[in-house]
Amino acid sequence: MSVVTRFAPSPTGYLHVGGARTALYSWLYAKSQGGEFVLRIEDTDLERSTEEAKQAILDGMQWLGLTWDKGPYYQTERFDRYKALIQQLLDEGKAYKCFMSSEELDAIREEQKAKGEKPRYPGTWRERTDHPTDQPYAIRFKNPLEGTVVINDHIRGKIEISNSELDDLIIQRSDGSPTYNFCVVVDDWDMAVSHVVRGEDHINNTPRQINILKALGAPIPEYAHVSMILGDDGKKLSKRHGAVSVMQYRDDGFLPQAVLNYLVRLGWSHGDQEIFSVDEMIEYFSLDDIGQSASAFNTEKLIWLNQHYMKSLPASEVATRAKWHFDQMNVDLGGGPALEAVIAIQADRVKTLKELAEISTYFYQDFADFDEKAAKKHLRPVAKQALQTVKETLMAVETWSPEHIGAAINQAADSLGVGMGKVGMPLRVAVTGSGNSPSLDITLNLLSKEKIAERIDKALTFIANRENS
Ligand code: GLU
Numbered sequence: 001m002s003v004v005t006r007f008a009p010s011p012t013g014y015l016h017v018g019g020a021r022t023a024l025y026s027w028l029y030a031k032s033q034g035g036e037f038v039l040r041i042e043d044t045d046l047e048r049s050t051e052e053a054k055q056a057i058l059d060g061m062q063w064l065g066l067t068w069d070k071g072p073y074y075q076t077e078r079f080d081r082y083k084a085l086i087q088q089l090l091d092e093g094k095a096y097k098c099f100m101s102s103e104e105l106d107a108i109r110e111e112q113k114a115k116g117e118k119p120r121y122p123g124t125w126r127e128r129t130d131h132p133t134d135q136p137y138a139i140r141f142k143n144p145l146e147g148t149v150v151i152n153d154h155i156r157g158k159i160e161i162s163n164s165e166l167d168d169l170i171i172q173r174s175d176g177s178p179t180y181n182f183c184v185v186v187d188d189w190d191m192a193v194s195h196v197v198r199g200e201d202h203i204n205n206t207p208r209q210i211n212i213l214k215a216l217g218a219p220i221p222e223y224a225h226v227s228m229i230l231g232d233d234g235k236k237l238s239k240r241h242g243a244v245s246v247m248q249y250r251d252d253g254f255l256p257q258a259v260l261n262y263l264v265r266l267g268w269s270h271g272d273q274e275i276f277s278v279d280e281m282i283e284y285f286s287l288d289d290i291g292q293s294a295s296a297f298n299t300e301k302l303i304w305l306n307q308h309y310m311k312s313l314p315a316s317e318v319a320t321r322a323k324w325h326f327d328q329m330n331v332d333l334g335g336g337p338a339l340e341a342v343i344a345i346q347a348d349r350v351k352t353l354k355e356l357a358e359i360s361t362y363f364y365q366d367f368a369d370f371d372e373k374a375a376k377k378h379l380r381p382v383a384k385q386a387l388q389t390v391k392e393t394l395m396a397v398e399t400w401s402p403e404h405i406g407a408a409i410n411q412a413a414d415s416l417g418v419g420m421g422k423v424g425m426p427l428r429v430a431v432t433g434s435g436n437s438p439s440l441d442i443t444l445n446l447l448s449k450e451k452i453a454e455r456i457d458k459a460l461t462f463i464a465n466r467e468n469s
Contacts, residue, residue, distance in 0.1 A: 005195045007066075008184065010042045011053035014245035015060030016296070018199065018229045018237065021263040025226060026197040027066045028264070028285040035199045037192050039068035042074045044183055062248040064256050066277070070191065075183050081469055082178035082186055085216065086171055094215045095171060097137040098125040120167035139172035141182070149207035154224035154287035156160025157202075160251045161207040169208050185209045190217035197287065200225040224287045229266060251328075253352025258306040258311060263347055266295040275308060304349045310347045310356070314406070315340040318347070322360055325357035336364035337446035345438040345446070357437070363446055366455070367433035370462060374435035378428075379463050383426035387463075390423050391418055395449060406441035430459035439441055 007023040008140070011017065015023075030037040039061065043049040046381040058072065089095035096119075109119040127140060144163045149160040184205075188196060196206075203225045213220050231241035236245065249259050261276055269277070270284040310318055318340040326333055333339060342360050350356045362366070370379060390412035397404045414425045428437055430450055438444045444452060 001194055003030055003033035003191075003194050004038060004192050005030040005035065005197055006038035006041050006071075006188070006191060007061075007068075007192050008040040008041055008187070009057050010048070010090055011050060011057055012044060012048040013053055014056045016237075016244045017246060017263065018244075019057075020060060020064060020066075020246045020259075021229065021266055022197060022199055022226050023061065023066050024260060024263050025224070025285075025287070026065070026195075027270070028068075028281055029195060029197060029224075031282045032285045035194070036069040037066075038193065039071035039075070040073045040075070040187055041071075041110065042075050042180070042183065044177065044180060046076075056245075056247065063250055064246065066453070073189065073191070078183070078187070081241060082183055083172075083176075085186055086178060086182070089141065089171070089215060090139065092215075093142070095139050095141050096126055096168075097131060098140045098168075098170070099132055099135050099137045100124055118165075118277060118342055123168055124202065126168060128142065131261070136174040138174045139171045139347070140168040141171045141208075141215070143208070143211055145166050149210050150224055151206055151210070153203075154195075154222060155290045156225055157204070159203070159206075159342075163211070164213070166208055169212075172210070173279070181205055183210055185216070185218070188221055189213060189216065193221050194286070195222045195224065197224045200227050201300065226290060227267060227276065227292060228297045229295050232299065234296060236421065241297060242299065246413055248468055250300065250324075251354070252300065253325060253354030254306050255309045255313065257309045257317070257355065258302060259273045261305050261309070262302045267291050275305070306352060307348070307350075307406075309351075310343070310353065315343060318343050319351075322353045322356055325354050326361075329357060331357070331361050331364050333364055341446055345442050349438065351435075362432045367432070368428055370459070371434040372434075373447070374429045377448070378425045378429045378435065379459050381463060382415070383422075383449065384460060384463050386412065386416060386418065386423045387426050387430060387456050387460055390427050391453060394444070394452060397449070398448065400445065402441035402445045405444045426437060426459065427456070431455045439455065 005026040007019075007025075007026050009019055027037045029035070041057065042360060043054065049136055061068070085174050090097070100345055105121070112119045115304055121140070125140070131137075143166045147163050149161045149163065151161075153159055169181060172178050179332060179401075188194075188209075195422040206223055206225070209218055229237045231237045233241075246259065250256070257278070260278060260281070263273065264285075265274060268285070268289055270289065276284070322339055322343060323333060326339075342363050343356065346356050346360055350359065374400075388411055393412045393415075394405065397408050409423060409427065410420065414421050414422070425435065427441060429435055431444060431447065
């Protein structure tokens with residue numbers, strides 16, 4: 001049997017981390033089995049589905065690299081198919097028209113609740129043939145009255161539900177639209193889905209869906225219901241915990257590799273390994289190794305992984321991702337050093353690519369002002385001479401390399417008879433605008449002599465203005 005998995009989000013919001021993890025598990029399983037991964041957009045809820053949300057899901061999947069082999073399919077484009085099958089079930093006596101009004105239904109529910117019973121449709125129209133011709137009706141699936149449904153869930157093990165617990169589900173509303181559980185079943189069948197990997201919030205739907213599949217004569221897929229993701233405080237993950245949208249992680253400066261690695265470990269393990277390349281995930285992944293308990297989100301670990309990948313991925317890959325952040329800030333990289341070189345000296349100073357871009361703009365554009373505190377401390381009249389001298393020694397460097405730049409700075413300090421700091425700190429503030437940068441030899445090495453001279457002059461003017469005010 002060939003493996004086909006799917007991710008079937010409802011486009012009612014962004015792609016959140018829970019959905020992304022489900023998508024990842026589903027994708028990994030398909031990849032690990034040489035199978036196919038289907039993307040299906042479940043947009044039948046016309047009121048809650050939006051174009052932006054559809055796009056956000058596609059963007060999120062693409063950013064994570066969770067490419068689909070088939071789709072995206074849209075349920076709204078498949079209404080004819082659902083209707084045809086509903087008609088077929090009606091014709092075969094496996095579904096029936098229900099003329100019960102919502103008021104009647106509410107009244108029954110209230111009564112059941114008052115008796116402490118679980119609200120359920122009592123099958124009123126299941127066998128009736130006295131159909132009115134002028135009243136709206138819903139179509140219900142004739143759920144078997146006896147027997148049980150057994151699910152051998154890859155994560156939760158054997159689950160057995162008695163049919164007596166299930167009522168006759170509406171498969172077509174009175175406005176003629178097919179309902180969620182029916183569309184899912186038809187799609188999983190038509191798309192030849194062999195393994196349904198989805199959130200545990202759907203576990204109650206599964207026995208109903210299996211009954212409908214059986215009625216249609218469709219094969220029953222295997223199931224894996226993935227547990228929830230909780231916030232670091234043990235509560236259901238929500239916006240209160242910070243970013244929950246996958247694209248927010250991109251915006252915040254995380255690498256997709258870090259997010260994937262983070263998500264895969266949120267509920268799945270392979271020995272005590274923490275770092276997985278995508279190839280390794282595919283190689284080791286198995287549905288049966290997904291844990292049953294809810295996993296708590298841990299931002300510190302995600303940051304740790306992000307730092308790891310910023311330093312260990314091919315420099316060109318990190319550079320491409322980092323460029324996006326410079327673009328967001330309208331920083332033009334033309335004329336400046338290769339981004340790879342900047343990343344090499346800045347990556348271990350930051351947690352994210354966004355931060356990296358923020359602290360690296362001085363390589364690409366002049367800053368408007370010196371950092372106030374740093375300037376106050378280091379661009380003082382006493383620094384004038386140090387700056388003038390180091391400018392001269394730097395300008396005299398012939399081979400522009402960290403080694404020669406370092407020597408020129410030492411030479412300036414020596415000739416003034418002062419410690420390195422007395423030269424280095426004013427120089428650092430002059431050239432980078434702040435008191436924080438990697439060591440000056442490697443930092444200056446990425447800037448041109450002309451640019452450095454210009455910025456030292458600017459610092460000298462700043463000091464002069466300060467003297468005069
Ligand atoms: N559309 C459903 C959701 O977004 C998923 C349905 C399924 O995976 O079967 O929750």
